[in-house]
Amino acid sequence: MGHDKLNVWYEDCLVGSVYENEVQKLIFEYSPEWLTSVRKFSLSHSMPLNTYTPEEKEYALASHNFFTNLLPEGHSKARIEKELKVSGDFQLLKAIGGECAGALSISEKKPSSCYEYEEIDNDDLDELLNTRSLYFKGDKKGRKQRFSLAGAQDKTVVYYQGDKILLPVDDAPSTHILKYKSHQFRNLPALETIATWTAKNLDIPVVDVQYMEHDNNDFILVERYDRVFSDHKIKRLHQEDFSQALSLFGDNKYEQYSGKGFKDCIQLVQTVSDNVRQDMKKLIQWHVFNFFIGNSDAHMKNLSFIYHDNSQRSLAPFYDLVPVQAYQGDIDHSLSMYFGGAAHPYEINPESLEIISKECKARPAYIVTIAEQIKNNIMDAFIKAVDEFEDNHSVCFCFDRVERVIKKNIEHYNKSL
Numbered sequence: 001m002g003h004d005k006l007n008v009w010y011e012d013c014l015v016g017s018v019y020e021n022e023v024q025k026l027i028f029e030y031s032p033e034w035l036t037s038v039r040k041f042s043l044s045h046s047m048p049l050n051t052y053t054p055e056e057k058e059y060a061l062a063s064h065n066f067f068t069n070l071l072p073e074g075h076s077k078a079r080i081e082k083e084l085k086v087s088g089d090f091q092l093l094k095a096i097g098g099e100c101a102g103a104l105s106i107s108e109k110k111p112s113s114c115y116e117y118e119e120i121d122n123d124d125l126d127e128l129l130n131t132r133s134l135y136f137k138g139d140k141k142g143r144k145q146r147f148s149l150a151g152a153q154d155k156t157v158v159y160y161q162g163d164k165i166l167l168p169v170d171d172a173p174s175t176h177i178l179k180y181k182s183h184q185f186r187n188l189p190a191l192e193t194i195a196t197w198t199a200k201n202l203d204i205p206v207v208d209v210q211y212m213e214h215d216n217n218d219f220i221l222v223e224r225y226d227r228v229f230s231d232h233k234i235k236r237l238h239q240e241d242f243s244q245a246l247s248l249f250g251d252n253k254y255e256q257y258s259g260k261g262f263k264d265c266i267q268l269v270q271t272v273s274d275n276v277r278q279d280m281k282k283l284i285q286w287h288v289f290n291f292f293i294g295n296s297d298a299h300m301k302n303l304s305f306i307y308h309d310n311s312q313r314s315l316a317p318f319y320d321l322v323p324v325q326a327y328q329g330d331i332d333h334s335l336s337m338y339f340g341g342a343a344h345p346y347e348i349n350p351e352s353l354e355i356i357s358k359e360c361k362a363r364p365a366y367i368v369t370i371a372e373q374i375k376n377n378i379m380d381a382f383i384k385a386v387d388e389f390e391d392n393h394s395v396c397f398c399f400d401r402v403e404r405v406i407k408k409n410i411e412h413y414n415k416s417l
């Protein structure tokens with residue numbers, strides 16, 4: 001019996017197809033049309049064009065990891081499976097793979113280039129925010145969105161223009177990610193906003209995050225860096241996250257499980273990026289910033305490469321910056337990616353920065369300069385972000401906890417010198 005295949009599209013060009021083999025692994029094959037196209041690019045650093053046969057073990061694993069990494073995770077995945085009454089990675093990809101991270105659209109039929117968006121009114125927005133709906137109830141013709149984004153937090157994708165939120169119909173591309181408030185993590189939208197703005201104030205390249213309130217709900221709108229306007233139309237740019245580029249599966253995004261960490265990220269940048277010097281510096285800034293702000297959840301899927309013109313590759317702006325250590329109680333504060341060998345901020349020691357410099361093959365003084373610059377300026381950057389937030393929104397007491405976390409991590413750092 002033949003395999004049920006899904007087509008993978010880049011604009012109107014068939015990139016290849018994906019099927020599920022006997023052991024539920026997702027196997028991808030590039031199409032001859034793609035391999036001879038002038039527009040061709042490899043989907044991932046781990047899936048080079050032309051140099052494999054789909055049966056090769058390493059390649060099969062990379063393609064499985066690439067496609068499963070496009071899907072939602074954890075609680076969010078379970079919710080979608082229940083809501084759409086589908087189960088398993090292949091069925092999920094079939095149901096929601098129309099609009100993904102990056103330029104690919106997964107659907108049986110060729111995607112339409114006539115994009116449609118549905119206006120929503122205040123009541124619809126209320127309903128969306130109250131239910132934290134992943135897929136809106138569908139428009140009058142019963143058409144639904146088909147988007148898939150990684151991560152465990154509930155989110156949806158929207159087209160945001162002026163101050164209007166529109167919903168993409170079917171597989172139409174979105175411009176923003178709408179991240180809902182979380183019942184598990186109080187004040188998550190405000191905390192993600194403040195961490196992102198703090199990084200921005202330190203001149204670290206980050207996504208544009210807008211904090212929004214609507215009646216009793218708050219949420220953030222994150223501008224997509226993988227969507228650009230070209231000839232008055234939205235164009236999709238390709239991206240891949242570091243789990244995809246390193247062919248890591250699921251929880252192997254955490255160093256604790258895969259043994260892959262900052263050193264591997266640096267090596268990846270050195271191999272993949274078309275702007276190595278600049279991207280290395282950004283990556284070091286990201287690592288140091290996460291240490292001070294208490295973002296313990298800085299794992300491989302929270303880093304991506306963006307493909308400009310679908311060929312030139314560089315680090316995407318940083319996203320999903322959350323001061324996780326501001327949460328108390330039953331929350332794991334250990335670091336997803338070790339900081340100079342330290343799996344927890346209090347484990348940082350005099351060797352840590354030296355280890356980082358070895359991981360980067362850089363002079364220790366270079367790393368120390370970046371670390372000191374962030375340490376010396378982060379509190380002012382944070383206060384500026386809080387001021388900006390409080391000029392437009394009500395006071396959020398959770399920011400006091402972030403301030404304490406930053407101070408504590410500065411103390412840990414100073415003790416290690």
Ligand SMILES: Nc1ncnc2c1ncn2[C@@H]1O[C@H](COP(=O)(O)OP(=O)(O)O)[C@@H](O)[C@H]1O
Nearest residue numbers: 101149150151152153207223224225226319320
């Ligand atoms: N601004 C953005 N532009 C394009 N893709 C993004 C952007 N932010 C996040 N993504 C993609 O969406 C995925 C989920 O977003 P993320 O903010 O990490 O959600 P979560 O908090 O659930 O982990 C990321 O892994 C990345 O692939």
Ligand SMILES: [Mg+2]
Nearest residue numbers: 151301302320
């Ligand atoms: Mg994430």
